[in-house]
Amino acid sequence: MEKMKKNKNLSPEQAKVLEEEQQLLLLVKQGLLMLAAEDKERNISNLHLDNIIELRDSLTDTLPEDVPAVMAQMERMVLLHSQQDSHNAAFGFNQDVPYFAHIRLRENKRERNLLIGNQNCFSTHLPCPIVDWKNAPISQIFYRYHEGDEYVEDIGESELEGELITRRMLLIENGILMRINWPGGVLEDLSTEPTKHNKWHLVSHKTPQLETGQDKTLDEVQPPDKYTSSNGKTTDLNFSGYRVDKHLRQITALVDPEQFEVITHSEYGIVLIQGGAGSGKTTVALHRLAYLMSKKPQYFKPKTVLPIVFGPALANYMSRVLPALGVHGARPRTYHKWLSGLRIRMLPELPVQYAENTPMDVIELKRHPLWLKYYREEIQNRTTKFRELFEDKLAKVEGLEILLKAWDAMSDTALIPRLQNLAGWSKGEETIQGVPQLSSARMEKQLQNALEQAFPELMESPHLLTTQIWNDCLVNRELLFETVERLAPGEFNESQLTGVWSWAVRQYQKRQESKEIVESDLVSLTEQTEDFFNEDLNFTDEKSSLDEEDDTLLLLLYQLLLGPLNRKNGKPLQYTHLMLDEAQDFGSLEFQLLVSLTPENLPSVTLAGDLDQRIMVGRKHETWEESLGHLTLPDGSKPDVTALAPLKIGYRSTHEIMTVAKKVIGEHSVNTVWYSTRHGAPVDVFRFKERGAMVAFLADTLKDLSIREPLASVAVLTRTQESAEKLFDGLQRTDLSQLRLIRDQEFTFTPGIEVTDITQTKGLEFDSVIIADADASTYGPDIRSRQLLYVGVTRAAHQLWLLHCGNPSSLITGILDK
Numbered sequence: 001m002e003k004m005k006k007n008k009n010l011s012p013e014q015a016k017v018l019e020e021e022q023q024l025l026l027l028v029k030q031g032l033l034m035l036a037a038e039d040k041e042r043n044i045s046n047l048h049l050d051n052i053i054e055l056r057d058s059l060t061d062t063l064p065e066d067v068p069a070v071m072a073q074m075e076r077m078v079l080l081h082s083q084q085d086s087h088n089a090a091f092g093f094n095q096d097v098p099y100f101a102h103i104r105l106r107e108n109k110r111e112r113n114l115l116i117g118n119q120n121c122f123s124t125h126l127p128c129p130i131v132d133w134k135n136a137p138i139s140q141i142f143y144r145y146h147e148g149d150e151y152v153e154d155i156g157e158s159e160l161e162g163e164l165i166t167r168r169m170l171l172i173e174n175g176i177l178m179r180i181n182w183p184g185g186v187l188e189d190l191s192t193e194p195t196k197h198n199k200w201h202l203v204s205h206k207t208p209q210l211e212t213g214q215d216k217t218l219d220e221v222q223p224p225d226k227y228t229s230s231n232g233k234t235t236d237l238n239f240s241g242y243r244v245d246k247h248l249r250q251i252t253a254l255v256d257p258e259q260f261e262v263i264t265h266s267e268y269g270i271v272l273i274q275g276g277a278g279s280g281k282t283t284v285a286l287h288r289l290a291y292l293m294s295k296k297p298q299y300f301k302p303k304t305v306l307p308i309v310f311g312p313a314l315a316n317y318m319s320r321v322l323p324a325l326g327v328h329g330a331r332p333r334t335y336h337k338w339l340s341g342l343r344i345r346m347l348p349e350l351p352v353q354y355a356e357n358t359p360m361d362v363i364e365l366k367r368h369p370l371w372l373k374y375y376r377e378e379i380q381n382r383t384t385k386f387r388e389l390f391e392d393k394l395a396k397v398e399g400l401e402i403l404l405k406a407w408d409a410m411s412d413t414a415l416i417p418r419l420q421n422l423a424g425w426s427k428g429e430e431t432i433q434g435v436p437q438l439s440s441a442r443m444e445k446q447l448q449n450a451l452e453q454a455f456p457e458l459m460e461s462p463h464l465l466t467t468q469i470w471n472d473c474l475v476n477r478e479l480l481f482e483t484v485e486r487l488a489p490g491e492f493n494e495s496q497l498t499g500v501w502s503w504a505v506r507q508y509q510k511r512q513e514s515k516e517i518v519e520s521d522l523v524s525l526t527e528q529t530e531d532f533f534n535e536d537l538n539f540t541d542e543k544s545s546l547d548e549e550d551d552t553l554l555l556l557l558y559q560l561l562l563g564p565l566n567r568k569n570g571k572p573l574q575y576t577h578l579m580l581d582e583a584q585d586f587g588s589l590e591f592q593l594l595v596s597l598t599p600e601n602l603p604s605v606t607l608a609g610d611l612d613q614r615i616m617v618g619r620k621h622e623t624w625e626e627s628l629g630h631l632t633l634p635d636g637s638k639p640d641v642t643a644l645a646p647l648k649i650g651y652r653s654t655h656e657i658m659t660v661a662k663k664v665i666g667e668h669s670v671n672t673v674w675y676s677t678r679h680g681a682p683v684d685v686f687r688f689k690e691r692g693a694m695v696a697f698l699a700d701t702l703k704d705l706s707i708r709e710p711l712a713s714v715a716v717l718t719r720t721q722e723s724a725e726k727l728f729d730g731l732q733r734t735d736l737s738q739l740r741l742i743r744d745q746e747f748t749f750t751p752g753i754e755v756t757d758i759t760q761t762k763g764l765e766f767d768s769v770i771i772a773d774a775d776a777s778t779y780g781p782d783i784r785s786r787q788l789l790y791v792g793v794t795r796a797a798h799q800l801w802l803l804h805c806g807n808p809s810s811l812i813t814g815i816l817d818k
Contacts, residue, residue, distance in 0.1 A: 009201050010187070017180060018187055018200055021102065021170060024127060025177050028115070031125035032095050038125070093119055096174050099130050100693035103142050104166035111165070116142050118690050133692030134730065142167065143699050143734035147183050169696060173689060210705045210714070210768045211681045211799050262644050263288045267296065269640035270595070270631070272583075272624060273608040276671040277661065277794030278652025281608040282309075282581050282763060286318070288606055289579050290325040299576055300604075302329025306575045308594075309334060310582040313747035314763045335580075335590065336548055342565060342573075343551040346558055347463060351511065353545040361496040362503050363617055366549035369588035369630040370487035375557050378469055383415055386454070393450045399440035403447065406435045414563040416462045423451060423458070466558045470550070474504035507545065514544035552589045559596055573597060576604060582762055583609035585616040588630040600634050611670045613791050615759055615784070648673045652765050654680030657793065657800045664811045665790045668783055685774070685802045685815045691730070694803055698770065699734035702753055705768070706737060715766040716755045717792045718773045727772055728755040758792040769796035772803050779809035786811060 010018060099117035113128035116139055121130040133139045137155045145151045147167040153160050171179035180187040186204040262284050265271050271288070273281050289307060293300045307322075307330060309315045315332040322330060344352055387407060394400050406425055409432050410418045424430035426444040428437055438444060457464045473479050480501055484492050492500075559565060565573040578594050580586065595603050611624070624643060631639050650658055655676040660683045662669065688694040698716065705712055716731075718724045721743065728741040731753075738752030742760050754766075771792050779785040789811055793800060802812050 009199075011202075013184060014187060014200075014202060017168070017182060017184065021168065021180055022177055024102065024113075024115075025098075025172065025175075027127040028098050028130070029095065029175060031123060031127065032093060032098060032121070034125040035093075035121075035123045093121055097172050097689045098175075100170055100172065100688075100690045101133075101142055101696060102166065102168045102170060103164060105141065105162050106165050107160065107162035113166075114138065114142075116692060116696075118692060133690075133695070133733075140733055140735075143696060146700075169693060171689060171693075208684060208686070208701060208801075209708075210701055210712075210801070262647075263291050265642065265644065267292050267300075267577075268602055268604050269642055270603060270605045270607065270628070272628075272641065272643040273606065273647070274610065274624075274643065274645075274670075275647030276610060276650055276658075276674040277613060277791070278650040278658075278765070278797075279610075279647035279674070280649075280651055281610065281647060282314075284647070285579050285581065285606050285608040286322065286325060286327075289330070289577065290322075290327050292577055292604070293327060293330075301576065302327070304574070304576040305330050305579070306338075306577075307332040307579040308338065308581065310585070310762045311745040311760065312337070313745040313749075313760075314581070317747075317749055335586070336551070339551045339555065339593075340548075343554055345568070346565065347466060347554055349464070350467065350554075351514070351544040351546055353543050354548050355507070355545045358547045358549070359499060359503055360617055361492070362500050362547060363549055365484070365492060365496075365500050366547060366553060367587045367589060368488055368491075370484065371553055371589060372556070372592060372630055372632075373487055374473065374483055375469070375560055378473075379415055379560050383418075386415075386419065389450060389454055390447075394443065394446055397440065397443045397446050399438055399443035402436065402438060403443060406432045406438075409433065409435050414559075414561055416458070416465065416562045419451065419455065419458055420462070423448065463558065463562060466554060466561055469561075470554055470557055471508065474501070475508050477501050480504075507547075510544040552593055556589060556593055556596075559593075565597070574599060577606070578604070579606045579608070581608050582613070583607040584611050584614045585609075585762075587627050591628060592631055595631055595633070595639060601637070603633070603639055612665050612668070613762070613787060613794075615762065615788050615791055646671060646673070648675055650674055650676050652797050653794055653800075654678055654798065656680055656683050657796050659683075660800065660802075660812070660815065661790055661793045663814070664793055665786050666811075668786060681799045683800045683802065683815060685804070685808065685812060687808065688803065688805045691805055694772065694805060695727070695730040695734070698772070698803075699731060699736060702731075702736055703734075706753075709767075711751045712768065713749075713751055713766045714753045714768045714770065715761060715764075715795055716753060716770045716772055717758050717761065717795070718756075718771075719758060719778050719788060721757045723773055723778075724755050724757050731755065758788050761795050762791060765795055765797050767797055768799045768801070769793070770801045770803060773805075774802040774809050774812055775804040776807040776809050779811055781810055785809075 094117075097118075098121075099115035101116035102113065103116065104111055104113050115128060115130040116133050117130045118132065118134075119130065120132045120136060131139050133142070137153075138160070140153055140155075141151050141160075141164060144153075145164045145167070147164060150163050151161070167182065169181040170177065171181075176189075178189050185202050187200055188203045189198070189200050190203075191199040262271070262273055265288070273285055273288075275281050286307065289305060293302075293305065307318060309318060309332055312334055315334050318332040322328075322332070340352075340354075343350070387404070390400070390403060390407065394403065403422075403426070407418070407422055410421060413421065421430050421432065425432050425435075426438050426447050431437070451458055455462075455465070473483055481494075481497055484497060555565065567573050575597050576599065578598060580594060591607075595605060598604055611622075628641050631641070633639055653661070653676065656679065658674065658676045662674070686694075686697065688697070702714065705714065716724075716727065718727060725741065728739070731739055736753060740748070740752055740754050742754050742756035745760055747754065747760075747764065769792065771789070773779075774789070779789050789809070802808075802815065804812075
């Protein structure tokens with residue numbers, strides 16, 4: 001075959017590399033076509049097979065510009081004269097992107113070539129084998145070594161030893177070579193016409209590098225000069241410089257006047273701290289906690305203040321940071337773990353396991369504030385019915401008038417202790433202010449009988465009424481539909497409510513089978529569900545479980561029925577100050593429960609959150625007003641809620657990263673004013689045709705970074721945990737050091753590379769962040785995709801890379817691909 005046309009823009013070495021790869025690709029394409037024709041031989045006549053072979057042989061005398069046409073003719077002949085079988089292995093091979101890397105090995109003075117692709121293909125028609133990067137053991141050499149390295153690898157039962165003399169990454173699109181990346185630089189075809197591909201240039205002399213900013217000095221930081229706040233005050237953004245670390249910063253060294261006002265705001269009431277990602281919300285909230293404890297140490301004691309954070313990683317880390325702020329003995333907790341412990345202690349009969357696949361409609365309904373009103377109504381109805389019971393059953397017994405007076409005198413007492421106190425008063429064991437003791441022994445006995453019939457668990461297990469009321473409205477279909485339509489009209493359709501009811505019945509059945517349900521539940525619920533259980537709901541392999549959302553519902557209801565929650569020592573559980581981080585992912589029910597655990601009518605709560613970072617499913621509120629508007633104090637009044645002016649300066653991310661974050665969140669952002677303090681490296685977007693090529697790229701850049709900056713922290717993020725696990729499995733083949741897969745917030749806060757899904761990283765930051773799945777199929781234009789990607793992007797302090805296979809997400813269009 002004639003030599004490929006020379007390219008005047010390349011040096012002799014570069015032209016040699018280009019020609020070698022073009023020739024190799026041509027031979028591979030010929031081989032794959034012949035393999036396809038041979039595989040279809042039973043459906044192709046000898047004449048047609050001879051014609052295909054003749055065309056292949058003619059390529060040796062074909063002009064370079066005519067080669068694509070001859071190849072196309074061969075392909076048409078194979079397809080035309082064979083029955084296309086989609087399950088056939090040969091034609092299942094991706095001929096548009098047959099491979100993405102080329103290596104040459106020298107072993108025992110013998111050289112051999114290998115191509116790395118997404119499938120194995122071994123055929124004498126090919127110039128060299130194509131091996132699957134995921135499964136072929138020999139592909140480890142490509143991922144673990146650089147060109148010129150000597151290697152020793154155990155492949156199967158034998159040991160391979162040799163030298164990697166050539167290592168090139170390739171971009172092939174539609175069967176055409178578009179880019180070559182090797183130690184000599186990056187060659188790329190810059191042709192703009194689709195039919196012409198010969199404008200090759202050296203576009204880079206080096207591969208991209210991650211820069212964590214650890215070698216930057218304060219003199220290299222370039223913050224905007226000033227910004228003017230809404231109150232007209234001008235703040236100098238050069239006041240603090242930037243501390244290059246990834247830990248909670250000492251705001252006392254960075255504080256501006258607006259932040260100081262937040263920290264020193266009135267100690268009582270509910271204070272809402274808002275601001276964009278990296279604006280210091282969590283740090284300001286913690287400093288506010290420290291300020292309150294130092295101002296009134298006898299009131300805000302370590303055992304009576306509670307910082308609540310999103311995940312265990314931040315809780316563990318915060319427990320080590322708080323002492324530096326002068327806070328000793330205060331234990332940060334995660335909401336779910338803390339609440340789960342309370343619920344299990346108060347209602348031990350219920351399961352301790354939680355469902356992992358709770359449907360979205362169930363989550364949304366169980367987080368809806370309608371339950372606050374329903375539970376209050378239901379308890380009021382039961383309270384009224386008990387008075388009516390006394391009037392009916394005890395009408396002919398002496399002492400009814402004084403008994404009703406005693407009952408009415410306890411109107412501020414929760415229902416169950418009210419009943420217990422009435423029973424004790426009738427026996428002379430309790431006193432009720434302003435009511436004389438009961439002197440009728442007959443009334444005492446008749447009252448005890450009436451209570452025993454109406455509420456047999458009153459004295460021994462009164463908390464079981466909580467489970468019964470909670471269960472009734474979820475499992476009773478008619479009651480559920482009527483309640484939701486009345487208290488949240490139009491928000492849930494019939495299909496959604498049917499799904500919620502089915503799920504509730506399914507969980508009830510499992511509790512019944514596990515004998516973790518009590519007799520009182522069986523009496524009220526069995527008749528409602530006995531015809532519902534069928535083969536579709538026979539989940540014998542599942543464990544009895546609750547939904548995480550149930551804990552909040554149960555404890556709210558428990559308080560309404562039995563009064564304040566108690567500590568293990570029997571004393572009321574009460575916090576003088578609560579700090580809730582990532583408050584945007586909580587709702588009315590959680591806020592009400594937290595406020596109920598502060599001193600009556602004198603709450604002290606700090607909420608820190610950013611509505612742009614809402615990523616937890618099942619949150620229907622759009623504004624803080626909606627989620628906080630349902631709060632009620634014990635006397636029925638509304639608490640004092642102060643929404644402070646949003647923090648407007650972002651200390652974490654560079655101007656370049658924040659610009660991308662603003663583009664991602666778009667017009668949905670609540671942070672209309674948000675400034676960075678410094679400039680940094682540009683945000684880069686890298687596209688790949690194959691995931692294996694992306695893994696190789698990541699391996700090279702991360703190895704380089706670990707050598708240059710061994711103290712760097714890098715997060716490689718995906719949307720789902722499943723995607724993170726697949727990516728981690730690929731990176732493990734590369735022999736990267738300090739590579740960790742994070743499944744459940746087990747961050748170590750030490751240098752290294754952590755692969756996880758975005759949700760795990762809320763509230764954290766890293767030197768560099770790589771979003772590894774920024775493609776259109778993963779992140780659409782919907783609000784949840786925007787908020788998830790926004791959270792991922794804003795975890796980066798110094799550098800951000802966006803990687804995608806296939807089409808890029810529309811949320812990142814406009815950023816130059818590489």
